[in-house]
Amino acid sequence: MTDTTHSIEPDTTDAQLDRLLDAAAAAAPLWEDRTPHDRAAVLVAIADALEAHADGLVAEAIIETGLPQARLSGELNRTCVQLRMFAEELIDGTFLDVIIDRADPDFVLGARPDLRRYQIPVGPVLVFAASNFPFAFSVAGTDTASALAAGCPVVLKAHPGHPRTSAATADVVAGALSAAGAPDGTFALISGFRAGTRALEDPRIAAAAFTGSVAGGRALFDIAAARPNPIPFFGELGSVNPAVVTAGALDERAEAIASGFVGSFTLGAGQFCTKPGILLVPAGSPITDQITTLAQQVPAARMLTAKIAEGYHNRIEEAAAAPGVEVLVKGTASTGESGVPEVTPTLLRTTAEQLVAQADTLLEESFGPAAIIAEYGTEDEVNRVLNGVDGTLTVTVHTRTEPTPDEREQLRSLTRIAATRAGRLVFNGWPTGVAVTPAQHHGGPYPATTAVSHTSVGTTAIRRFLRPVTYQDAPEVLLPAPIQERNPLAIPRTVNSAGQSSTWGRAQS
Amino acid sequence: MTDTTHSIEPDTTDAQLDRLLDAAAAAAPLWEDRTPHDRAAVLVAIADALEAHADGLVAEAIIETGLPQARLSGELNRTCVQLRMFAEELIDGTFLDVIIDRADPDFVLGARPDLRRYQIPVGPVLVFAASNFPFAFSVAGTDTASALAAGCPVVLKAHPGHPRTSAATADVVAGALSAAGAPDGTFALISGFRAGTRALEDPRIAAAAFTGSVAGGRALFDIAAARPNPIPFFGELGSVNPAVVTAGALDERAEAIASGFVGSFTLGAGQFCTKPGILLVPAGSPITDQITTLAQQVPAARMLTAKIAEGYHNRIEEAAAAPGVEVLVKGTASTGESGVPEVTPTLLRTTAEQLVAQADTLLEESFGPAAIIAEYGTEDEVNRVLNGVDGTLTVTVHTRTEPTPDEREQLRSLTRIAATRAGRLVFNGWPTGVAVTPAQHHGGPYPATTAVSHTSVGTTAIRRFLRPVTYQDAPEVLLPAPIQERNPLAIPRTVNSAGQSSTWGRAQS
The missing domain is CATH 3.40.605.10 (Aldehyde Dehydrogenase; Chain A, domain 1)
Incomplete structure (x- = not known):
């Protein structure tokens, strides 16, 4: 290549x-x-x-x-x-996270200087x-x-x-x-x-x-x-981005889930860090056939570089050869005009148990249009898979739009485990397409990122x-604008916030 | 020992x-x-x-x-x-830093899901x-x-x-x-x-x-x-915590600075991470003699452990032996009843130029009651010392309570350099005694800390x-309390903050 x-x-x-x-x-x-x-x-x-x-x-x-x-x-x-x-x-x-504590001669731990903190x-x-x-x-x-x-x-x-x-x-x-x-x-x-x-x-x-x-x-x-x-x-x-589908969700909208999943894992030839690489479905569900049919219809798409295509090829060869893994759709690769391989999707099937047993091989990112459908028998199996996943950017859950009381309990347990693994929990949608907005969190424990916060x-x-810097008792003429007393830039600020409530004031008594 | x-x-x-x-x-x-x-x-x-x-x-x-x-x-x-x-x-x-962006079908980058972020x-x-x-x-x-x-x-x-x-x-x-x-x-x-x-x-x-x-x-x-x-x-x-004294400050209150400095560097037998280890004073100032006299009067104080005392002893021997360093007060060590050495302060003198030239030896923390007085000829020499200091928890500046216009310019330049080195800038006070309060920052670039933010x-x-986690389109029954729509814990939150002002709204036109 x-x-x-x-x-x-x-x-x-x-x-x-x-x-x-x-x-x-x-x-x-x-x-x-x-x-x-x-x-x-x-x-x-x-x-x-x-x-x-x-x-x-x-x-x-x-x-x-x-x-x-x-x-x-x-x-x-x-x-x-x-x-x-x-x-x-x-x-x-x-x-700028401006925090100002003005001098306080009666502070609980003794006279406190004027402290002004902001971010530089x-x-x-x-x-x-x-x-x-x-x-x-x-x-x-x-x-x-x-x-x-x-x-x-x-x-x-x-x-x-x-x-x-x-x-x-x-x-x-x-x-x-x-x-x-x-x-x-x-x-x-x-x-x-x-x-x-x-x-x-x-x-x-x-x-x-x-x-x-x-x-x-x-x-x-x-x-x-x-x-x-x-x-x-x-x-x-890197991120595996597992997705879980409940039986309730399949009752409600199996077809939409099948097409949504195929669209998400093949988007951009699967070369997104949020590509859902694992789909956990109830054992014996017909959704596997629906997904297979749809995946077979996805046209070839060019990989970004020949080097990425080579890494992807090696990765899926390894996963496909693992014990207990069945190839549902075998992707093809051809080299087009650009000289960079164009590939069709690969779809594998295994069980939740195999995912856990072979986590090093199967619970790893494949950067390209490949996914593994893993069938689970019990909710515990799903939880064991999530517990076995390394840090990941996302975990996706497809459930009923209005979960039943029984489902809620199980979903709360699943959500809790997912939150220990991921930076974003996606419900009834797909992780690709990361909204650029203040509440977004595109991160997660290692190896999703090297800085979990x-x-x-x-x-x-x-x-x-x-990074913060605090000025202590600085003459006003030496203070940077964001922390000057007169607040010339009209920056939002937190002033004298300590010791407002009775709990903490307790220490002063 | x-x-x-x-x-x-x-x-x-x-x-x-x-x-x-x-x-x-x-x-x-x-x-x-x-x-x-x-x-x-x-x-x-x-x-x-x-x-x-x-x-x-x-x-x-x-x-x-x-x-x-x-x-x-x-x-x-x-x-x-x-x-x-x-x-x-x-x-x-x-x-909990709750940020909520409600679903928005008209978001500038296409329909946006409901995103709710908080800290776990x-x-x-x-x-x-x-x-x-x-x-x-x-x-x-x-x-x-x-x-x-x-x-x-x-x-x-x-x-x-x-x-x-x-x-x-x-x-x-x-x-x-x-x-x-x-x-x-x-x-x-x-x-x-x-x-x-x-x-x-x-x-x-x-x-x-x-x-x-x-x-x-x-x-x-x-x-x-x-x-x-x-x-x-x-x-x-570790932290060197340099302190700078201007000629104007000495005009105003030399005696108070001398006694404050001795009190600060010998407090707790000098075993504070914020101990001021370096004092930069104008060359030829009589404050050096005042400090020497006061340091000689400080009684012996017990070190925390014999191991710390040994490290301290080695460190000051090295500094005292450096070229261009004069011993103003030679500390004594005796072993008391506890078996742990009790020491009196050590005070060294050198020039700002020597500090820079021998930064590896002199601009290093000594964990114990020792300090170096470094005399400077020009303001540039002070700036060069600060530029040569590794990350430090604090930089202290003693100046006139009301700096003159001439002084302000020089102090702004000094303050700027200090802020690149330290997490806290202390004016007309001493760095020991770290107020426990929201605006405090006890940190700084390496080696003051390993996490500068x-x-x-x-x-x-x-x-x-x-660390943050974001819930996307989660059913209300699966949301953790801090990010539920009805806000049962009454947590302060930032809601739909993007796209409020005209600058950013520009992208929507």
Whole structure:
């Protein structure tokens, strides 16, 4: 299999990297100094520029990734909406998490000084772009948008799967930043494995974000952790995304579940981190046949890169060969004009018991259009599977729209286990299609992510790149604007919140 | 030097540890299930019990640590106040960070499902107790209080410096938990290096907290990061805590600064993580003589353990022997009745330039009653020192109470650099004495901590042990109470916050 990765952009040299990191370090205090309103205007300017260049960017991405025009246009729109949403967060100001405790001579533990806390940017952020979202998780994607919003310069390591799209997007971003008056060094694109790992080791980088495979992400996490000064590494790695279907749900809408599942696990040739890889169904249910029939009708779709296709092929070969696994639909692979394999879906069948017994083989992500239907006999078997799953971005549950009292008890137990494994619990829907919104959580325990308390989608993603600092008894003239007593930026703030209620006041008596 | 560590408590065996970890894992869902109000009542019950046993606990700690009665009584009070303060946080409910985005068919990126996000406990937490606060950072200290508040069972690794105090405190905590009806396994004490490291490697542990040395903390951080599933490790390690005195401040109150500094760096025999280890003063200022005189008058104070005393001795020998370093006050060490060395302060003098030139030797923590006075010629020299300091918990600045316009500019530049290095900036005061309050930030870049975005003092310390989970389109009957539409717990919540302002709404046009 030839790797057709479009690596026409030359790798960043050591000398180039050094200059870019110097520029990022120099930009950090200047970019931090811009008011949240100013940074918001710059993010909006980037969104405007991407929209103005949408046709050319999408055309380039179609050639490089083989993804359809509608999908890429929608993704570019999402990218712009993300930028605008972070701009809105900046204007709102809650992200600064301002907490003020004014001096209190009668504080329960003795006189308390004036303390004012808010969030400041961590410093230059290194972002490793993803393969599967050439816009929304790439050059101007959610990691870049949230880091810039936080006040951090961004050094973006381009994904080799779409180098021309990356370079073109970077040109638009850099042009917009420059036109909007952002400091030089606020954003830079780098290319090549060596440049990425050297940047990750560099003291000028204060945090890193990554979306990709478990193997790649873990290797980078290990580098970040082994530094003389370890830095936060926000990796979104791999996820199995199990889905459970109850007998009640099948009574209500088996056909819709079958078509929804096939649509979800084959969407984008199954190359989504939220692809449902496992479907747990009641043993003997006819839904398996319905799913099989639908999966056979899905046309071939191009994989993102030859390397990804090869990894996928090896992964499903391994799963299909496992004891107790039956191949319901055997996917085909052919190499089209692009030189990158085009594949049809693969569907496997096994039992819940086999999933648990062979967790290392079967409860692992396969990045492509493959899924395993696992039949369960009892609710306990479902719970054992969920308990055996590693950290995952999502767990999906299909149940009756109005669960019966009997079902509720069982579902509460299932939901509890699912919450220990996943960052998002999806009911009566599918995990692909991650809404970009404040309440979103795109995260989960390892290996879903390397930082269980953070999300890479939605507005709270900005929190990854902030850290608190507290000013104690500072003269007003030395206070940063967000924590000045007169509150010139009109930031929401929590003031003197301790000791308000009787429980805690008890200590004062 | 004999190590007089009071290791009379037998080390936890592997079999005992296994049972305790099983119990913690079993307690996790039960403790999580308690409402925030219920957990608050349990924290208050622990505080009540500690207060009821205060005399005995303090008496034991006096024997083991040699710290004075007033200090230990005050620390126990602080410990109880912390528990009550976290109880108040639980009752307030803001810590759950509830964000609700109701379904929206007209959302800018297409129909949006109902998304409800809140914070859940990460799971059982391993806490490594500190040597220097036998109550406030030990068995029932801030790590334990914040983890229990978050809904996490706690496995507490006792510090070998005060084993009987630890065991006695653990008995009080366990008794209070049991009497208040907390699940078995909610709290356990373990002893011994092997038990601590094995627990840290164990899959039943979901996060760890530590207060101690850079060497010890880094070794544990590395274990946490090397696990098959890495877990968050909240280590508070070492800190230099530089303090800067301007010429204007000396004009105003040289004497008060001299006595404040000596009081701060010798407090608790200098065994505070916030001890100011470096004092930058204008070259030729008479304050150096004032400080020297005062330091010579400080009586000998007992170190916490013989091992700490040995490390301290080696550290100051190294610093005193460095080129360009003058010994102003040479500390003495004698072994008292307890077998643990009692020491008088050591005061060194050098220049700001030497600090930068020998940063590896001089800009390092010395855990004991020693400090370096460094004379500077220009403001640039001060900035270079601050730029050369590793991450630190605090930077202190003494300036005029009302800085002149000229001073302000220089101070803004200094403050900016300080904020890149420290978690707390102290003005016209001293860093020891860390107020326990919502606006506190006791943290900072590595090696001050291993998790730059988190604090180990103050109510936001609870955030370390929480992680988000989002429910998508869940039937109301399956929603946890904090995110039910009818809000039965009356939790503060952010609802439908996206797309409120014109900037972001722009994307909808």
